[in-house]
Amino acid sequence: MNGISSSGQVERFRCIIAEHLGLQFEDAKLGFLAEVLERRLHKQAAAADYLGQLEARLPLDELGALALELTVPETYFFRNVEQFHALMEAVVPDRAGPSGASKSLRILSAGCASGEEPYTIAMLTRGLPLEGGQVSIRGVDVNRAMLDRAARGRFTEWALRETPPEMKRRWFRRSGRESVLDETILKSVQFSQHNLLDESPELWAVEHYDVVFCRNVLMYLTPKKAAAVLARITRALAPGGYLFLGHAETLRGLSQDFHLHHTHGTFYYQRREGDGPAARQGGESDQAHPAAMPLAAAVESAGTWVDVIRNASERVRELTPEAPLRAAISWPDKNIEAALELLRTEQFGQAMEMLQSLPPEAARSSEALLLTAVLLTHGGKLADAEAACRGLLAIDELNAGAHYVLALCRESAGDERGAIDHDQTAIYLDPAFAMPHLHLGLLARRAADPEGARRELTQAQVLLQREDGSRLLLFGGGFGREALAALCRAELQACGGQS
Ligand SMILES: C[S@@+](CC[C@H](N)C(=O)[O-])C[C@H]1O[C@@H](n2cnc3c(N)ncnc32)[C@H](O)[C@@H]1O
Structure with a gap:
């Protein structure tokens, strides 16, 4: 900041811009905003209460001048x-x-x-x-x-x-x-x-x-x-x-x-026609995994990623100490949260019973439907899991998790194109979601597309590091952050990428 405008003034300026132009500026851009403010102050006949005047009413001319300085006009013909x-x-x-x-x-x-x-x-x-x-x-x-x-x-x-x-x-x-x-x-x-x-x-x-x-x-x-x-x-x-x-x-x-x-x-x-607008927490490792086979080898020998999840679910019990769930997903009912805890300890039957005993409104929530679909996937009931996902998408079409679970179901049904489509949709809806990248990487490896596999697995590796604990528990297929990261490394090595 150049020291002429105080930080309080720049903060006021930021609020005015947000209110009148809607533009959002992060803290890192405060220096830039200070420069713009200085330039605008120099252009005013009466600069004394420039900010006060803007707060009272932003004249169209001044709005235009600010838009010139602050908007991002990058564009070109036939973009995307x-x-x-x-x-x-x-x-x-x-x-x-x-x-x-x-x-x-x-x-x-x-x-x-x-x-x-x-x-x-x-x-x-x-x-x-x-x-x-x-x-x-x-x-x-x-x-x-x-x-x-x-x-x-x-x-x-x-x-x-x-x-x-x-x-x-x-x-x-x-x-x-x-x-x-x-x-x-x-x-x-x-x-x-x-x-x-x-x-x-x-x-x-x-x-x-x-x-x-x-x-x-x-x-x-x-x-x-x-x-x-x-x-x-x-x-x-x-x-x-x-x-x-x-x-x-x-x-x-x-x-x-x-x-x-x-x-x-x-x-x-x-x-829409009609009414109108209306895994486990990190810390565990492959060594701590009691399953006999390392995850990469399990993937190698299994038919699909769902097979790996199901095999792991049958063999693995109580892998990790309790770890608090961070709140990327907010659970609308304490019984849903309790069902998630049962998923953590691989008590799938009890988790399902808990979901079935929910009051009707909670049972219809996105979170309950998603958890139901995940539990069905662990139990190998892919057709039922798919039906649960489709039910969820009927009420929440932009649910990235439902698209990811559907990708697993489609792969299991032999529909690789459909699986890729749903993984891509999950990624589009939630670019920070690691699991669909991992799944796409595995699909690409199987389809003898090493370049695609490297791209997706590298991305999965990066995203896994900061993936939320509760999402890992829900979508990690029974594997924790370290195990999944190790899988990415092994798969990357196998397709000639850096790990
Ligand atoms: C990055 S350009 C996008 C141009 C084009 N839509 C494209 O995708 O190539 C963003 C445009 O949005 C305009 N813009 C930003 N805030 C606006 C607002 N509140 N009202 C009208 N236009 C605005 C900017 O002036 C800028 O020209």
Whole structure:
């Protein structure tokens, strides 16, 4: 910090930014915020109570100036191209009807920066045979300079780095070092300056849009503001309409109003029809493991990872001293927590009885259903475990644990593609979840894909170090952190990777 603004002032500035722009800045960024504050203070005629004035009311001009300094406008044409494949091959046919059909399509790019995202959509949807209507595309952003750049329609090679050559030929012409976008595409997107945090009945008209792209925006917002923006998007989407987020963003923990789709190698969401918005703790080692076979050898000789879990469950008793469970999963009922303790001591029958005696509401909770599915997996009742997972996903579609257990069930049923799909979904929903990476690594090894195996096992190894104890207990298949890490090391060595 440069010492001119006090830390108290910078903290106030951070709160104002969070409140009015929704942007979240970690402590590590306080120095950067102090510099921005200094620059803004120098520009004020009456700097004396700049922060007080912002707190009372943030004028639009000043909001724009702050947006220029603080938002992250990185974007390019055809970014995450799989999402555009999904848009054209799954979403548009679904919304426009099978015969190419009868209705207009309304698409919003929320947080469009300099326009590459809505222009990509315009290029792709150009000439769609919509008999009864047309495609309307709208781009909004709080950053005026970005919108001006979008309107100029002149782009660098860097912005076109992922643009397919035929699209470049068709829609751009070179002018010096820049590429100039064709007028037809320029005119097919309407841009306007909006703060997504602001209520605007016109922008957020109820059930108006068929598709909303809000990619790489929510990740910069405070959880409260991200939830508020999402609530608006949900309301403004037609029932059955689609939402695309950035590839590192999920709705897990934010909303239950959407179905999750996984096609074309990407994830996206569809607003539900109808009501609308609405292992053991670490410390143990392989040496302490009374099972005769080391885990790596058990994996080698077993058919599937579920077989290993089941064999271990039959042979292993009381491996570790009691260890307190940390609270990554909060258990809604003390009897569910007690059932988890019974899982720890491999008393699966008693654990199941405890779950069956839960009051109806607790029995229907995500946690009880997930624990039931895990217990069934340990008991080798894979079809029942799968049914429990599907029941859980019917009420909590974004439950990463249910997708992981389903991956095990699918593998056991000989459906490797389905297993991979569910592991990938679990990872998308919860990037810190170690077990689906480990499982994908084992599947890749079995499929003679050493590169894929190395990638996944390395990732599993990293994540296992900080994986939560209660999640290890639930998903570790009866093995603790050290045993699973040793398995990763052995498997990595076996496929020529570093361990
Ligand atoms: C990283 S860019 C994403 C651009 C594009 N969606 C993409 O994924 O390539 C994020 C954009 O969100 C905009 N943004 C951030 N907060 C906003 C807000 N409160 N209202 C409107 N736009 C906002 C920024 O100005 C920036 O242009």
